[in-house]
Structures are given as structure tokens and as C-alpha cells.
Amino acid sequence: MRRSPWLRILRPLTPRARIACGVLAFVLPLALWSLVSYVPAIWHPQVRITDPGSVSYLDTGAYLPRAAFDTEVADARHEQRAAPKGVSANPIYLPSPGQVLQAFYRAFTTRPETKDGPWLYQSLWHSIQIIFWGYMISSLLGVPLGILCGAYAAMARLNEPFLEFFRYLPAPAFGALAVAILGIYDGPKIAIIVIGTFFQQVLIIANTTRKLDPALLEAALTLGTRSRQLLTRVVIPGILPDLYRDQRILLGWAWTYLIVAELIGTTSGITWFITQQARYQHFANVYAAIAMIGILGLGTDLLLARLGRSLFPWDRALVKSA
Amino acid sequence: MHGLASPPPLLPSYREQSAAVRARFDSLKAREVIMTVSHLHKNFDSDGRSTLALQDIHFSTHRREFLCIVGPSGCGKSTLVRILAGLEEPSSGEVLLQGRPVTGPGSDRGMVFQAYTLFPWLTVKKNVMFGLQVNGTGRLQAERDAMQWLQLIGLERFAEAYPHQLSGGMKQRVAIVRALANQPRILLMDEPFGALDAQTRARMQVHLLEIWRKIDITIVFITHDLDEAILLADRILVLSAHPGEVQELIEVPVPRPRSLAQFITPEFLATKARLEQLIYSASQETTEEELYPMMARMTDVRDNVE
Numbered sequence: 001m002r003r004s005p006w007l008r009i010l011r012p013l014t015p016r017a018r019i020a021c022g023v024l025a026f027v028l029p030l031a032l033w034s035l036v037s038y039v040p041a042i043w044h045p046q047v048r049i050t051d052p053g054s055v056s057y058l059d060t061g062a063y064l065p066r067a068a069f070d071t072e073v074a075d076a077r078h079e080q081r082a083a084p085k086g087v088s089a090n091p092i093y094l095p096s097p098g099q100v101l102q103a104f105y106r107a108f109t110t111r112p113e114t115k116d117g118p119w120l121y122q123s124l125w126h127s128i129q130i131i132f133w134g135y136m137i138s139s140l141l142g143v144p145l146g147i148l149c150g151a152y153a154a155m156a157r158l159n160e161p162f163l164e165f166f167r168y169l170p171a172p173a174f175g176a177l178a179v180a181i182l183g184i185y186d187g188p189k190i191a192i193i194v195i196g197t198f199f200q201q202v203l204i205i206a207n208t209t210r211k212l213d214p215a216l217l218e219a220a221l222t223l224g225t226r227s228r229q230l231l232t233r234v235v236i237p238g239i240l241p242d243l244y245r246d247q248r249i250l251l252g253w254a255w256t257y258l259i260v261a262e263l264i265g266t267t268s269g270i271t272w273f274i275t276q277q278a279r280y281q282h283f284a285n286v287y288a289a290i291a292m293i294g295i296l297g298l299g300t301d302l303l304l305a306r307l308g309r310s311l312f313p314w315d316r317a318l319v320k321s322a
Numbered sequence: 323m324h325g326l327a328s329p330p331p332l333l334p335s336y337r338e339q340s341a342a343v344r345a346r347f348d349s350l351k352a353r354e355v356i357m358t359v360s361h362l363h364k365n366f367d368s369d370g371r372s373t374l375a376l377q378d379i380h381f382s383t384h385r386r387e388f389l390c391i392v393g394p395s396g397c398g399k400s401t402l403v404r405i406l407a408g409l410e411e412p413s414s415g416e417v418l419l420q421g422r423p424v425t426g427p428g429s430d431r432g433m434v435f436q437a438y439t440l441f442p443w444l445t446v447k448k449n450v451m452f453g454l455q456v457n458g459t460g461r462l463q464a465e466r467d468a469m470q471w472l473q474l475i476g477l478e479r480f481a482e483a484y485p486h487q488l489s490g491g492m493k494q495r496v497a498i499v500r501a502l503a504n505q506p507r508i509l510l511m512d513e514p515f516g517a518l519d520a521q522t523r524a525r526m527q528v529h530l531l532e533i534w535r536k537i538d539i540t541i542v543f544i545t546h547d548l549d550e551a552i553l554l555a556d557r558i559l560v561l562s563a564h565p566g567e568v569q570e571l572i573e574v575p576v577p578r579p580r581s582l583a584q585f586i587t588p589e590f591l592a593t594k595a596r597l598e599q600l601i602y603s604a605s606q607e608t609t610e611e612e613l614y615p616m617m618a619r620m621t622d623v624r625d626n627v628e
Contacts, residue, residue: 213437213439215435215437215439216439216441218409218427218433218435218439219433219435219439219440219441219497220441220452220456221408221409221426221427222407222408222409222427222428222429222431222432222433222501222510223429223432223452223453223456223500223501223504224427224428224429224453224456224457224504225456226456229456233452233456234441237441237443237444238441238442238443240443312443313484314442314443314444314484314485314486315442
């Protein structure tokens with residue numbers, strides 16, 4: 001009997017199945033969301049009022065729990081007043097996929113609501129800059145320190161116990177401190193991203209460095225390499241593909257700190273847009289903005305993965321997954 | 323049945339040498355000494371217990387000699403060659419390379435490992451250039467030298483390939499010329515063909531002999547394959563296990579040039595019989611492994627395969 005190709009442990013899928021699963025990974029959640037949004041029989045716990053009738057406290061477009069609405073209708077009928085009318089609706093915080101798609105498009109095409117307010121793409125660009133500088137500063141310090149810790153046991157013992165302690169401190173806890181030191185604009189936001197990324201970065205890269213095959217170092221030594229050259233000639237080129245993968249993961253890490261970071265001091269960037277829209281209960285816009293972050297993050301990562309394949313043609317882990 | 327079981331052939335003594343072989347050994351021993359190992363001990367300390375891995379190793383090897391080191395597993399042959407390379411320090415005793423003590427790894431001793439140690443991020447050509455460049459040879463000169471070495475072993479077509487694109491045998495051929503490109507005085511090889519399949523291994527042995535014939539190089543070759551040792555070596559250093567000690571330094575009486583066809587010559591068989599006697603009789607006494615159990619029969623008595 002042939003076993004189903006879907007249930008073989010640790011075996012790769014056929015290329016077609018791979019693509020199919022990849023597409024389904026996005027289509028399935030979307031389908032679920034559509035089902036909940038567009039089939040009135042599913043969920044829809046509220047009623048959106050289309051005609052308040054004789055009920056004085058109702059307005060057109062207001063949301064009412066179904067039970068309360070039913071009571072009002074029954075009361076009105078009983079007293080022979082005009083009954084309110086409404087349609088089944090999901091709560092306001094769950095817009096339909098279509099509404100979000102519209103909001104996505106509108107966000108780029110309509111003027112900001114306040115006269116000198118930023119366009120959405122300007123908010124996004126500001127967020128990207130915050131991420132970029134936070135990640136850059138963290139990497140400029142963290143990558144060399146990580147490699148040194150991985151290469152030299154003394155460096156590791158000197159730094160890693162403290163870093164292990166520090167990485168458990170939640171980065172947002174330093175928000176107030178960062179504002180006190182760096183002001184209310186971009187400084188503290190970048191600082192939070194650095195704090196959130198740096199400590200993990202050093203530890204992860206130190207571990208990656210330690211995984212280098214020691215036989216390569218010995219081979220280099222027997223070829224006459226002096227120990228100072230080992231770092232630049234063997235350690236760094238040897239770990240480069242793995243280092244690159246670590247850096248991709250850490251960039252994702254930096255993104256997850258973005259929203260918290262942007263709430264510190266004056267709210268800015270995509271976070272400003274999201275909080276503003278939530279305040280007006282424009283939840284479709286909120287979802288659109290969240291989706292934009294996801295698309296931007298995934299897009300960057302796919303781009304970097306492709307770049308990695310051409311940068312490191314010898315890397316077998318990449319060759320295999322290509 | 324009786325017809326097939328021929329009496330054991332009367333082998334000559336492995337010490338008997340033909341005139342030509344004796345003359346070769348005389349000229350070999352007349353050459354300068356390249357490496358001398360004297361009173362070498364090595365202790366490993368773990369958990370407060372000290373284990374003696376090598377005890378009073380002594381031998382010397384002459385210029386352009388091919389020396390094999392064999393011994394049962396656990397005799398410390400890998401440790402020995404790592405000490406020769408300078409990758410480990412002896413607990414006492416010393417290694418002299420042309421009279422100068424060895425204190426650490428250096429380009430005067432090349433090494434080929436059992437594991438593939440080509441640098442995966444460098445092309446074949448750049449792997450061969452590596453040793454030259456870290457020792458200060460300019461890029462262009464290193465490139466010219468590397469191409470010559472690759473031509474010598476017939477791999478110039480793969481100069482721009484990465485190691486992961488090569489077969490195991492090719493990787494080891496590149497590893498050999500990478501070590502030779504530095505023009506070391508001695509080439510240390512730690513079971514370099516151990517990971518290869520039998521056919522590739524046989525071809526590599528012939529190939530290595532060809533390289534050795536053409537280049538001024540002394541080779542110290544570790545193996546646990548007795549046929550391989552006899553095929554390659556001028557002399558074979560036999561170690562015993564626990565602790566590793568020199569049992570005998572055998573002069574191989576098989577004439578040169580060597581070929582795989584010599585596996586059935588009387589000299590070859592006599593040498594092999596002696597090696598087996600030294601290695602297996604000794605290892606049976608000191609073996610730490612349990613005997614494998616006799617199994618109960620789990621098939622029908624009439625269902626025989628032998």
C-alpha cells in the first residue's frame with residue numbers, strides 16, 4: 001500500500017504540492033474570514049440599525065446586540081409603535097475583507113484628514129527609517145561582539161552572563177528612561193529597537209560562530225595561517241551564510257518592537273496612523289495598516305532570501321531549499 | 323571439501339628482502355633524516371583521571387620515505403599525527419623537523435584529514451591558493467602555482483567549482499595538493515581515504531603513489547587498513563593499544579613500483595600475516611569490547627541459508 005505523500009515524516013513535498021500548500025497558507029485564513037464576514041448565518045451577533053423607527057435613542061448605523069434589538073422590536077410591536085429595522089452585522093472591530101481591501105487602496109489615494117497630517121506612505125516611511133537605524137546600530141555593535149564571543153571563550157565568559165540577564169528585561173521597560181535621556185522624538189524609539197534586538201543578536205551570533213567546524217580551523221593552521229588571520233580568513237567567511245540567516249531573523253525581531261517603540265514619546269509613524277484610525281473606529285484602516293506591516297516584512301525577507309542565494313553560491317542549506 | 327582446503331602456503335619471512343629491495347632501503351637510510359620523534363608521551367586528563375594515550379614513541383623518517391602508521395583502534399595514531407602536525411602538544415618528549423623542535427602548526431608540515439576540510443566558501447583554485455597567500459605569496463603568483471598543481475592532478479577543469487560540487491575522491495585530491503602547494507618538508511595524512519568507497523580508495527592509493535614519486539616529499543600516513551599500508555609504505559610503524567606504544571618498525575619487502583596486482587605476492591602476504599599477528603593477537607588480549615553473543619535460532623530448522 002502506498003502511503004499518502006502528505007503524511008511522510010521528514011520528506012520533502014513535490015514542487016506542485018509545495019506551491020499549493022504555500023498558496024493555501026494564505027487562502028485558508030482569508031476564506032475563514034470571508035465566511036464569517038459574508039454569511040449572515042455565521043456569528044453576526046449584532047444588528048446594524050437601518051431605520052431607528054420609534055426608538056428615540058437609536059441612530060441609523062448604530063450597532064446593537066441582537067438580544068437588545070429583539071426586545072426593542074417586541075416592545076414597539078406590543079405598543080403598536082413603528083419598529084426599528086436593521087441588518088445582521090459583525091461587531092465594528094471586525095470589518096470584512098472587502099472593506100479592508102478598499103481601505104488599503106483609499107489609504108494611498110485620499111488626502112490625510114488633517115491639513116498638515118502625513119500621508120500613509122509618509123507614516124510608513126518614517127517607521128521604516130526607525131527600524132533601519134535601530135537595526136543598523138544594533139548590528140554594528142552586535143555582530144562584531146557576537147563573533148568575538150563565539151571565537152574567544154574569554155570574551156564569551158566576560159559578556160554572555162550579563163547579556164543573558166539583560167535579554168530578559170522587556171525593552172519597553174526602558175521607554176521612560178529613553179525619553180528622559182533622548183527626548184521625545186526618534187531617539188528613544190530607535191533606542192527601544194536597539195535594546196530589543198542587540199542582546200539576542202550577540203547571543204545568537206556567538207552561538208552561530210561556535211558551530212563552525214573546528215576541522216576547518218585546524219586545516220587552516222596546518223597551512224600556516226597565524227591565529228590573528230584565522231578570524232578574518234576562516235571564521236568570518238565560514239559563518240557568513242548562517243550569519244546572514246541570523247540577521248534576517250533578527251530583522252523580523254526588530255519589526256516586532258516597532259509598535260511599542262513608536263508609542264514612546266510622541267507617537268509617530270505607522271503606529272500614529274493605527275491609533276488615530278482606531279480612535280475614529282475606522283477599523284478597516286487599522287487592519288489595512290497592520291496588513292501593510294506584514295506585507296513589508298515578508299517582502300523584505302523574501303528579497304533578502306533571494307539575495308542570499310546569489311551572495312553565497314556555496315551554501316548547501318540554501319542550495320537545498322532553492 | 324578436502325580438496326579445497328589447501329594447506330597454508332609456506333610464506334617467506336617478512337624480513338627476507340630481495341637484493342633490489344635491500345639496496346632501496348640502504349639508499350633510503352642514507353638520505354638525511356627529516357623528522358625525529360623521541361620519547362614522546364601523551365596523557366589525557368579527564369574527570370581527574372589521567373589516561374596514558376601514547377607511551378615512549380620514537381622513530382625517525384628519512385627524506386622521500388613513505389611511512390605508514392598502523393595499529394588497533396584506540397592506539398592513539400590520530401593523536402600521534404596531530405602532535406606531529408603541532409595541533410596538540412605532547413606531555414613529554416619532542417618532535418624534531420630537520421633538527422628544529424616542533425612547537426605548533428606550521429606550513430613546513432602539510433596535513434590531510436579524514437574529514438573533508440576544503441573551505442566550502444572558496445573555489446577549488448582558491449582553496450589551493452589559500453596556504454600560499456597566508457604565507458605571503460602574491461595573488462598572481464599563487465594563482466599560477468595553484469593552476470599548476472591542479473594540472474598535475476588533472477583537476478584544472480574544476481578550478482572554479484566549489485567543494486560541494488566535487489566527489490569525495492576529488493575533494494581529497496584537492497586537499498592533497500592544497501597541502502603540497504606550500505611545499506612542506508613532510509606530508510601528514512590521517513586516514514585520508516577512510517571515508518571513500520572501495521573503488522575510489524584503490525584509485526586514490528595509486529594516485530598518491532604517483533604524486534609521491536614525482537615530488538620531493540616525505541609522507542607519514544595513518545591507516546587502519548593493512549593492505550593499504552603495505553601497498554603504500556616503505557616502512558610501517560606498528561603501534562599497540564592502551565597505551566599506544568611502538569611494537570615494531572617493519573621494512574616492507576614488497577618491491578617497487580607497487581601495483582594492486584602485488585596483493586597476492588608472497589612478500590605481501592608474509593608482511594600482512596605479520597601485521598595481523600601483531601595487531602589482532604594484541605588487541606584480543608586487551609579488547610574492551612564484549613564478545614558478540616550467539617543468537618538463538620528464530621527460523622524453522624529446515625529453512626537454512628547456509
